[in-house]
Amino acid sequence: MSRQAIVSQPTNALEERLLQALREAGLRLTPQRRAICRYLAGTKEHPTAQQIFAAVKPDFPSLSLATVYNTLDALVRLGAVHALGGAGDGAIHYDADTNPHVNLACLQCHRVVDLPCETVAELDRRVARESGYRILGARLVYYGLCPDCQRAEQRAAA
Amino acid sequence: MSRQAIVSQPTNALEERLLQALREAGLRLTPQRRAICRYLAGTKEHPTAQQIFAAVKPDFPSLSLATVYNTLDALVRLGAVHALGGAGDGAIHYDADTNPHVNLACLQCHRVVDLPCETVAELDRRVARESGYRILGARLVYYGLCPDCQRAEQRAAA
DNA sequence: TCCATAGTTTAGAATCCATCTAAATTTGGA
DNA sequence: TCCAAATTTAGATGGATTCTAAACTATGGA
Structure with missing residues (x-):
């Protein structure tokens, strides 16, 4: 204890x-x-x-x-x-x-959020079927600029 | 020069x-x-x-x-x-x-291979459309047991 | 309950990736 | 060719992560 x-x-x-x-x-x-x-x-x-x-x-x-x-x-x-x-x-x-979902990471403000997306489920099925792997998990991350940081960038460019 | x-x-x-x-x-x-x-x-x-x-x-x-x-x-x-x-x-x-593809990682043998998959292109489009992010990169990894390691596991269980 | 021991935690040093800085250099257009 | 702006450079710097050895503790068995 x-x-x-x-x-x-x-x-x-x-x-x-x-x-x-x-x-x-x-x-x-x-x-x-x-x-x-x-x-x-x-x-x-x-x-x-x-x-x-x-x-x-x-x-x-x-x-x-x-x-x-x-x-x-x-x-x-x-x-x-x-x-x-x-x-x-x-x-x-x-x-x-660890449920299949997409993570969105903003390269500017460094926040990471989830994006629910039905296409992920379809991708899961395809990968499971076509790969021959026994799938135990997934990690789907997209990187880019979030809407807020895009606006900030546009203001800066003006 | x-x-x-x-x-x-x-x-x-x-x-x-x-x-x-x-x-x-x-x-x-x-x-x-x-x-x-x-x-x-x-x-x-x-x-x-x-x-x-x-x-x-x-x-x-x-x-x-x-x-x-x-x-x-x-x-x-x-x-x-x-x-x-x-x-x-x-x-x-x-x-x-930058062609859409999935990485498959085996938790047993730690090899990573590429899996071309059309559904990835669709996922790309959906994420770009639904997220509002300007997408600059992605990492799509599924992990599990590759066919070889699945067979090895079955032999070990016998 | 108590013990023994193997697994854990700890503080701080060390390491490594990545960014920043200011000065020197180079590109590409006038 | 010449110039201004972009780029490169070396080194310092910052921050995340790993490493280390010593102290501590969770857990199973007596």
Whole structure:
């Protein structure tokens, strides 16, 4: 038991899925890992390791960045979260939503958002059928300029 | 004229497309930029900026990394090459093949292959239309078990 | 419950990618 | 040819990620 108080117990399905992935891999469920999983499961953002660190640090003053990277590495290797690189800020963003969807990364403001798209489902089926692979996950990222940054660019050009 | 000798003149269609993109944007065709475009057009790999630098450096001993990044930035902004992030090594990979295709990554043997797929073109159009983003690049990765590793797994289970 | 130990965490150093800077150089048009 | 603006260069800088060794702890077994 950590010197940390036991924090709120309720878990959502996503959080439980992350914890389960760690358990099944034979990895230990430390309070730090629980906190990281909880944060990942509870945010709509696609945080970077640094953002996760900043968010969890208040509950674990001794938390080290290495622990965040360690945990994220494990989750990525297990396929429980997706690593979205190249958002233009040199940092890797992590996404706990592994359902097929498109991520849109703005190279200017570095925000990453989801784009629901029916064509993704069709692509899934085609890839599964034509590739011969047993598909376990997907990562679909488009890079570009979001509407806001496009407008800003046009104003700057004027 | 650079102090460099004029190197071989023949260009392939891909190289010419890159040079044309720079020309049309009103950017200057320096020997360094030509060499970078030539390398990009002539490789099947998805090189990082560092790899491009290392490959072109022998022909331009004074070449600076900043020039490589400068040129790649321009080409990406013009949509002539795609920036592929999150390849797992923390670096951005550049792909002069802008034809829509999917990467298939095997979680077991770690090989990555291309899968041409018409549905990708449709997805491209939909994303461009529905997102409001100006799309500059994409990375479409499905991961799972390749046919070979599926067979190996079945043998192991027996 | 207590122990042993293998797995984890930690702080900080080290590394690597990418960007920035100011000065020198070069391109392409007049 | 000459000039202005674009570009290149070397090196400094910033930031993300990885590495390391020592301290700590989760977990299973006695």
